């Protein structure tokens with residue numbers, strides 16, 4: 001290299017280096033001056049209407065789980081394909097989790113019709129187990145909130161604050177948890193249960209429930225009651241008196257109609273899909289979605305491609321289903337309701353669901369956020385759908401007696 005070339009080379013190097021330093025400094029300066037901090041710090045990341053943080057632990061600590069630990073661990077590994085980890089969720093800035101309690105042993109052991117008188121006691125035990133988990137394994141990451149005021153206070157603390165904790169709310173999946181006795185409801189309300197899903201896998205003398213998976217038919221059962229039973233009607237009335245939110249997920253269309261006819265307060269469909277896009281008995285008709293939205297309710301979209309679309313079976317949804325199925329459903333609900341303000345997310349994660357193939361951990365919720373940003377091109381709308389709509393609904397309606 002001759003002298004002049006070397007001079008030119010050094011000059012270019014100098015420019016390159018100084019521009020690098022300048023760019024870095026200016027980027028830092030712009031960041032410091034920026035009025036829009038990180039998403040995590042300024043916006044809600046997720047208020048999930050329906051998750052199962054404790055289902056595996058509950059199963060493994062049951063008498064059967066203790067007797068056959070390897071079998072239950074293998075079943076969980078095979079079928080429980082989505083999970084949530086407290087620390088990761090905390091790091092991701094997830095704001096609120098509605099922890100759904102259901103006791104699979106009670107449901108399957110006495111399926112499909114009889115309520116089990118021991119169910120309330122078992123349900124209280126599930127609440128205890130979750131609270132122990134929050135005080136031990138989730139300590140420093142999550143806190144239980146017992147009422148709307150506590151939820152509001154918890155949600156004011158932003159994820160960049162050291163005092164930030166995920167607000168955990170008790171909910172119950174299946175009115176049979178009352179064991180056929182309305183008195184149990186007072187105890188549940190006292191313990192901070194915010195919402196109850198009226199039906200679950202089996203009718204159980206509460207209301208007819210939709211076959212939710214191909215391997216869950218009410219086989220061999222007597223003809224199920226159509227719609228809500230008298231107990232189901234009394235349950236809704238008493239829930240509204242106590243300020244417990246009514247959730248229509250898992251109900252047949254006749255039961256959904258019954259719930260709509262018998263309720264006076266805004267409702268939730270915590271983890272559902274739209275029948276127009278996924279033709280399953282589990283999915284809600286457009287008219288039902290619109291009615292819930294018109295009454296100021298919330299539609300939580302499940303993150304389970306099998307229900308969201310028309311895959312021929314669970315295996316195919318596992319292979320091809322993705323978060324795009326959820327985005328399509330969100331867009332559809334937005335279109336038929338004329339607003340996004342009625343939409344939330346009810347992931348059903350850690351609840352033995354075959355989730356979207358690109359998201360197995362709840363803390364990866366940013367993957368859905370990115371897709372929603374592409375779809376709506378509006379950070380406010382995305383924040384509403386992922387977090388604000390649900391949290392504001394709970395702040396406004398949990399504990400309001402009607």
Ligand SMILES: [Zn+2]
Pocket residue numbers: 173249250271348
């Ligand atoms: Zn469910």
